[in-house]
Amino acid sequence: xxxxxxxxxxxxxxxxxxxxxxxxxxxxxxxxxxxxxxxxxxxxxxxxxxxxxxxxxxxxxxxxxxxxxxxxxxxxxxxxxxxxxxxxxxxxxxxxxxxxxxxxxxxxxxxxxxxxxxxxxxxxxxxxxxxxxxxxxxxxxxxxxxxxxxxxx
Numbered sequence: 001x002x003x004x005x006x007x008x009x010x011x012x013x014x015x016x017x018x019x020x021x022x023x024x025x026x027x028x029x030x031x032x033x034x035x036x037x038x039x040x041x042x043x044x045x046x047x048x049x050x051x052x053x054x055x056x057x058x059x060x061x062x063x064x065x066x067x068x069x070x071x072x073x074x075x076x077x078x079x080x081x082x083x084x085x086x087x088x089x090x091x092x093x094x095x096x097x098x099x100x101x102x103x104x105x106x107x108x109x110x111x112x113x114x115x116x117x118x119x120x121x122x123x124x125x126x127x128x129x130x131x132x133x134x135x136x137x138x139x140x141x142x143x144x145x146x147x148x149x150x151x152x153x
Contacts, residue, residue: 024109037073045103048095055093
């Protein structure tokens with residue numbers, strides 16, 4: 001097999017898409033949150049009132065990184081932290097009404113990003129591409145979990 005550079009391309013795509021996404025947020029008048037915070041809000045718009053551990057899994061953010069971002073989202077009035085009634089050690093993250101009201105604006109920007117991402121792709125190509133990305137993600141999660149269990153021994 002010839003030399004591949006998928007990892008490099010994915011990294012470069014992530015960096016550029018982050019800059020484009022920030023610009024689109026600005027162009028759509030969204031100043032209430034940045035792109036990274038939008039990723040957290042996106043997960044919470046799908047289902048909020050979830051433990052920080054679950055939010056970390058769904059966003060792919062380390063708990064330490066997530067905690068500082070949640071601090072800023074809480075200070076700006078977008079989320080609240082609530083102790084779980086059945087286990088006070090567990091903190092659940094809940095959206096505020098102001099954060100819920102921002103979803104429409106975010107969805108517009110997200111739709112624009114999808115148009116940019118998939119310009120020139122057919123539906124079958126998009127499905128196949130996303131299936132392949134999903135497989136790469138599964139492989140990486142499996143390896144991460146494998147290494148995590150080795151580190152705990």
